[in-house]
Amino acid sequence: MLTRRLGATGLTVSRLAIxxxxxxxxxxxxxxxDLLTAFRAAGGxxxxxxxxxxxxxxxxxxxDLLHGSRDEVVLVTKSGISxxxxxxxxxxxxxxxxxxxxxSLRRMRTDHVxxxxxxxxxxxxxxxxxxxxxxxAHTSGRARYVGVSNHVGWQAxxxxxxxxxxxxxxxxxxxxxxxxxxxxERELVDAAAHLGFGLMPWSPLGRGVLAGRYRTTVAADxxxxxxxxxxxxxxxxxxxxRGVVEAVHTAATxxxxxxxxxxxxxxxDRPGVVAPIIGPRTPTQLSALLESEDVELPDEIVxxxxxxxxxxx
Numbered sequence: 001m002l003t004r005r006l007g008a009t010g011l012t013v014s015r016l017a018i019x020x021x022x023x024x025x026x027x028x029x030x031x032x033x034d035l036l037t038a039f040r041a042a043g044g045x046x047x048x049x050x051x052x053x054x055x056x057x058x059x060x061x062x063x064d065l066l067h068g069s070r071d072e073v074v075l076v077t078k079s080g081i082s083x084x085x086x087x088x089x090x091x092x093x094x095x096x097x098x099x100x101x102x103x104s105l106r107r108m109r110t111d112h113v114x115x116x117x118x119x120x121x122x123x124x125x126x127x128x129x130x131x132x133x134x135x136x137a138h139t140s141g142r143a144r145y146v147g148v149s150n151h152v153g154w155q156a157x158x159x160x161x162x163x164x165x166x167x168x169x170x171x172x173x174x175x176x177x178x179x180x181x182x183x184x185e186r187e188l189v190d191a192a193a194h195l196g197f198g199l200m201p202w203s204p205l206g207r208g209v210l211a212g213r214y215r216t217t218v219a220a221d222x223x224x225x226x227x228x229x230x231x232x233x234x235x236x237x238x239x240x241x242r243g244v245v246e247a248v249h250t251a252a253t254x255x256x257x258x259x260x261x262x263x264x265x266x267x268x269d270r271p272g273v274v275a276p277i278i279g280p281r282t283p284t285q286l287s288a289l290l291e292s293e294d295v296e297l298p299d300e301i302v303x304x305x306x307x308x309x310x311x312x313x
Contacts, residue, residue, distance in 0.1 A: 001043030001293055004274050006074075006115070007171045008196035009145060013074050015268060016292075017046035017200060019277040024057025027281050032061050038283045040072065042290050048174075048200070048277050049108075050078035050119060051100040059107035070110050076200075077104045078149055078174075080119035080130075092122035097133035101142060116143035117174060118159075120150040127155075131162040138168050147172035147197065153187030160195055170197045172274060177201035178267055179210055179244050179305060180236045182313035189272050198274035201267050205278075209236040210248050210263035247308040251301050257291060264292045266305055 001014045018039045023032045036047070049058045059077065066073065079100035080092040091097075101116060116137055118130050137143040148159055151173050160170040173192065177184045177199065184199065192199050205211045245259075252259040267276050280286040297305075 001290075003045075005198075006145065006274055007169075007192075007198035009169060009171050011074065011114070011145060011171070013046040013275055014044045015275050016044055016264075016290075017048045017076070017275040017277045018044060018286075019202065019279040020047065020049045020058045020062060021053050021279060022058075022281065023049075023061050024054030029061050029064070031282065033065055034283050035280060035286055036065050038286050042293075045072070045074050046076065046275050047073045048076045048202075049104075050081065051104050052078075052081045052083060052119070055083065056103070056107055059104050063108040063110075067109055070108075074114045075108070075110070076115040076117065076174075077101075077108070077113050078117040078119035079104065080122060090120055090122050090124075092118050092120070092125045092130040092133075094129050094133045094136075097130065098136065101137055105142065112142050112144060114143075115145045115147060115171060117147045117149045117172070118151075121148075121152075121155050127158060128162060131159060131166075134163065135166045135168050139166075145169070145171040147174070149174040151175070151188075152183075153191040156188065156197065157191050157195060160197065170195070172198045172200050174200040174202055174277070176203050177270070177273070177276075178204050178206040179248065179263055179309045180206040180241045180312050182309060185313050189270070192272040199270075199272045200274055201270075201276045203279075204267040204276035205260055205263050206236045206241065206244075209241055209245060211258070211260040212245065212249055212252075241312075244305075244309045244312070247305060251297075251305065255295070255297075255301070257295055258288055260289060261292045261295055262297065262301075262305075264289060265295045265297050266302065268292065269297070269302075 003012045004015045006013050079097045082089050134146040138146050156173045163170050175184050248259045248262050252262045278289050
C-alpha cells in the first residue's frame with residue numbers, strides 16, 4: 001500500500017485507514033482480528049477508533065489485538081463524544097477529554113496514541129479549554145500528534161491558531177467526505193491546503209450508498225437494515241443521490257471494477273486527503289476495497305463524477 005505524510009508533519013501513514021466503529025457490535029472480536037491481520041498484510045498502518053465506539057469495546061478489542069505489536073500501527077483515537085442512557089453526549093471540556101483519553105489508553109494497553117482528535121465541535125465548551133486539553137496530552141507524551149474531527153474550515157483554522165501559540169501543530173481534521181458529501185470543499189479543503197493540516201475522510205462510500213448496496217434492495221445484513229445504524233446509513237439513500245450512484249455504477253462497469261473502488265479512489269485522490277477511513281465488516285469486503293490501490297481514475301471519469309455530484313458540494 002502506498003503511503004502519505006499526515007498533513008505537514010513528518011509522520012508517514014498508509015493512504016487508507018481501517019475504521020473500527022462497529023468492532024464489538026456488528027463486527028465480532030474474531031472478525032476484527034481477521035480484518036486487522038489482512039489490513040496489515042496489505043501494508044496498512046493507520047487504525048482509527050474512538051472512546052465512544054461500541055461503548056468502549058472497539059478500543060478493548062484493539063488492545064487485545066495489538067498486544068505485543070503496538071508500534072507496528074499508527075493508532076488514532078478520539079475523545080469528546082460518549083453515550084449516556086442511549087443518548088449521544090458531546091463534552092469536549094478539559095475534564096472529559098483527558099478522562100476519556102486515559103480510559104482509552106487503559107483499554108488499548110498503551111501509554112500513548114499516535115494521533116488524538118477532539119471528536120467534534122462543542123459549542124458549550126470554550127475552544128481554548130478544548131485546545132488546552134490537546135496541548136496537555138501532547139506535552140505529556142500521551143499523544144504524539146493532535147487534531148480534530150467534524151470541524152468546518154473556520155473551526156479548524158481557529159483551533160490551529162490556538163495550538164500554534166503552544167507550538168503544537170494541528171495534524172489532521174477527520175470529516176465526512178464523499179461524492180454525496182462534498183461540503184468540505186466549501187472552505188475546509190482550501191484551509192487544509194493553506195494551513196498544512198491533512199484530511200481523513202470518514203464514510204468515503206457515502207455511508208454505503210455509493211457501493212451500490214441500496215440500488216434495488218436492502219440486504220438483510222446491511223447497515224440500513226440494522227436498528228443500530230439505520231438512521232446513520234439512511235441519510236444518503238433516496239432520489240437525491242440516485243444520479244450520483246448511477247454514475248458511479250456506470251464508471252465502475254466501464255473500468256471493470258466495483259462501484260466501491262470508484263468512489264474510494266475518487267475521494268482518496270482529492271486535494272489534501274491523507275487517507276479515507278474504510279469500515280469493512282469481513283476480510284472479503286476488505287479485499288474488495290484494497291483493489292482501489294491499483295486504480296487511478298482517468299481524468300474524464302473524475303470530471304464526469306465531479307459534475308454529477310456538484311449539488312452535494
